[in-house]
Amino acid sequence: MKLEDYKKRRPFRTPEGYFAELNRKISEATVNAPAKEPAAKRFRIGVFAKWTSIAAMFIILCTIAIGLFDTNEETIPVNNTPQPKQVDKTANRKVAEYEENDIIDNIMENYSIDEYTFYCYLTEYE
Amino acid sequence: MTNKSYNEEDIIARLKDEKERAAAFSVIVNRYSQQIYWHIRRMVLSHEDTDDLVQNTFIKAWINIDKFRGDSQISTWLYRIAINETLNFLNKNRNNTVSINSPEGAIADQLESDPFFNGERADALFSEAVSRLPEKQRLAFNMKYFENMKYEEMSEILGTSVGALKASYHIAVKKIEDYLENND
Numbered sequence: 001m002k003l004e005d006y007k008k009r010r011p012f013r014t015p016e017g018y019f020a021e022l023n024r025k026i027s028e029a030t031v032n033a034p035a036k037e038p039a040a041k042r043f044r045i046g047v048f049a050k051w052t053s054i055a056a057m058f059i060i061l062c063t064i065a066i067g068l069f070d071t072n073e074e075t076i077p078v079n080n081t082p083q084p085k086q087v088d089k090t091a092n093r094k095v096a097e098y099e100e101n102d103i104i105d106n107i108m109e110n111y112s113i114d115e116y117t118f119y120c121y122l123t124e125y126e
Numbered sequence: 127m128t129n130k131s132y133n134e135e136d137i138i139a140r141l142k143d144e145k146e147r148a149a150a151f152s153v154i155v156n157r158y159s160q161q162i163y164w165h166i167r168r169m170v171l172s173h174e175d176t177d178d179l180v181q182n183t184f185i186k187a188w189i190n191i192d193k194f195r196g197d198s199q200i201s202t203w204l205y206r207i208a209i210n211e212t213l214n215f216l217n218k219n220r221n222n223t224v225s226i227n228s229p230e231g232a233i234a235d236q237l238e239s240d241p242f243f244n245g246e247r248a249d250a251l252f253s254e255a256v257s258r259l260p261e262k263q264r265l266a267f268n269m270k271y272f273e274n275m276k277y278e279e280m281s282e283i284l285g286t287s288v289g290a291l292k293a294s295y296h297i298a299v300k301k302i303e304d305y306l307e308n309n310d
Contacts, residue, residue: 006252011245026155030188
């Protein structure tokens with residue numbers, strides 16, 4: 001038999017009336033599984049909301065940056081004389097250890113901003 | 127909403143309307159369930175497993191209808207879900223089912239004892255030859271040979287270049303011919 005001949009043969013079969021039953025079962029299952037809102041119906045942020053979210057993002061990023069750099073606890077010297085400020089040589093290394101994705105994940109987990117709005121901000125998408 | 131009365135654009139528009147969504151999805155199920163069934167069946171061979179996978183495919187499509195933006199065709203989107211479901215299933219069951227590592231003829235033997243297989247030994251050996259292909263080659267072969275799909279459409283579904291798919295198909299044909307020749 002040539003290779004082309006096999007496709008004309010139909011060795012596999014299904015139970016009698018299977019496809020009608022399959023469609024019924026799927027319809028029944030989808031009734032119990034509510035669909036999410038389609039993409040086109042999603043709320044689109046307006047200009048005001050966009051700039052508000054940009055401002056919020058700026059504050060959040062500043063807060064995170066300060067938190068990352070300001071890792072040394074301040075101590076009061078025993079004799080209360082001003083001490084020369086210690087340069088934290090590890091600070092730059094610590095910041096470098098944070099991958100961009102870590103920062104994004106941290107924002108997504110800790111701040112009430114949805115993924116769509118956040119990526120709108122990052123990509124400047126209106 | 128009857129099956130024949132709506133084209134692709136109508137269905138997509140109705141999917142976005144909350145009141146018509148369920149009816150539009152029902153049209154999709156009626157229109158594509160057989161195509162998706164046979165696509166999965168050629169990959170997993172067993173009717174029972176295919177039955178589960180087809181249902182999972184459509185339920186996932188329904189639950190994630192929000193991710194369908196109408197950028198691709200409905201069939202492309204369904205195929206992607208079906209292929210993911212199928213490949214996950216095959217990976218999970220690699221050790222439990224007759225596989226490419228089984229002795230030659232084992233898949234054909236199993237098929238011949240399947241109540242939903244009524245082909246001859248040659249058909250069973252042909253199915254075995256296809257089943258022994260690596261997954262991507264098997265997908266490329268099935269989509270081209272049985273479903274007569276265009277390479278561009280296959281490329282969109284599988285995320286593989288047209289050139290790579292053409293190569294996969296021709297390698298698959300050669301392997302199947304060799305297998306059938308050696309197991310005549």
